Amino acid sequence: KQWYQRRVRDRLQSQHHLHHPLCFHSHTFAEMGFKDTFLPYSFYMVKFVSVFYVGKWLLPIIEHKFPHFNIHYAPLVWFECLYWFYGISHMIMDRTPNLWWGKYKVVQQESISDVQMLPNVIFNHLFLIASQIVYSTYIARGGSTEYDISIFTTLLEVAFYYLIFDLVFYYGHRFLHLPGVFEVLHKQHHQTKGSVGISGFYMHPVDYFLEGILPSFLGPFLLNGHLLSGLCYVSLNSINSPHSHGGYCFPFLPPPDNHYHHHRYYNKNYALGILDIFHSTTFTSQDGLITRGKVRMANEKSNKGVKER
Numbered sequence: 001k002q003w004y005q006r007r008v009r010d011r012l013q014s015q016h017h018l019h020h021p022l023c024f025h026s027h028t029f030a031e032m033g034f035k036d037t038f039l040p041y042s043f044y045m046v047k048f049v050s051v052f053y054v055g056k057w058l059l060p061i062i063e064h065k066f067p068h069f070n071i072h073y074a075p076l077v078w079f080e081c082l083y084w085f086y087g088i089s090h091m092i093m094d095r096t097p098n099l100w101w102g103k104y105k106v107v108q109q110e111s112i113s114d115v116q117m118l119p120n121v122i123f124n125h126l127f128l129i130a131s132q133i134v135y136s137t138y139i140a141r142g143g144s145t146e147y148d149i150s151i152f153t154t155l156l157e158v159a160f161y162y163l164i165f166d167l168v169f170y171y172g173h174r175f176l177h178l179p180g181v182f183e184v185l186h187k188q189h190h191q192t193k194g195s196v197g198i199s200g201f202y203m204h205p206v207d208y209f210l211e212g213i214l215p216s217f218l219g220p221f222l223l224n225g226h227l228l229s230g231l232c233y234v235s236l237n238s239i240n241s242p243h244s245h246g247g248y249c250f251p252f253l254p255p256p257d258n259h260y261h262h263h264r265y266y267n268k269n270y271a272l273g274i275l276d277i278f279h280s281t282t283f284t285s286q287d288g289l290i291t292r293g294k295v296r297m298a299n300e301k302s303n304k305g306v307k308e309r
Helices: 002-018 039-065 071-095 100-104 114-138 151-176 181-190 197-201 205-223 227-246 257-265 274-278 285-308
Strands: none
Touching: 039 071, 039 151, 039 227, 071 114, 071 197, 071 227, 114 197, 114 205, 151 181, 151 205, 151 227, 151 274, 181 205, 197 227, 205 227, 227 257
């Protein structure tokens, strides 16, 4: 409980770096309420439950009505539809900041436009589609429809998928930050600042394989779980990339600070959080204070030098 309190307090205090009043206002655990803890994850909860029950009803109908359709392609089709819905929605929102969602935009410092990113983003999606087709045709693990699965079992399988994802993503991401590797493979992605939704796919294809395809496919391959678990898994993934890179702090979603701080400080928040905690690479409010102090001291020295000249 004490670890959880420290973790949430550090997370809330780190919101100062977004410099926006609509991100969490509480700065101590005692001040936290429903808004600060459960509400930001409500969308993920609702989405998981709804996809489970809709998928449980719809998948048998698809198999019966379309016997020639490879049902193992369903997660791919579902992911692409959801991702582009969220991605295009972010592009529209960024172009209409005067509407209600404009007040939730907390990061606006992108040096590359979404139009400039689009060709590379589309290429990586084609890479993903080709990989999923090969996987579903020749391997097809993690797509069982032969037994009735409960929502609790589905939740456990999705949790296992995310554990594997976090493990592979973390070490792959740390590898991409090694000197020499970073300049060749990962620098392109860090040209973005976390304020454009589709920028999550703006990266070198090898980078995308290490950070996207490999960690996403390995969990279902190892567990060989149910197709419904795969649907729920990709449903949650489909919004994570646009939201974590979009720069919006909606009250019904977790704040985008986790990945924003990685783009800002480079050596913090490499993955979802479990391995970051283990390796002490989680961004905390103290890191922000140290960084702000260094920036302030550098500015003071710079201003002093200008005055002397």
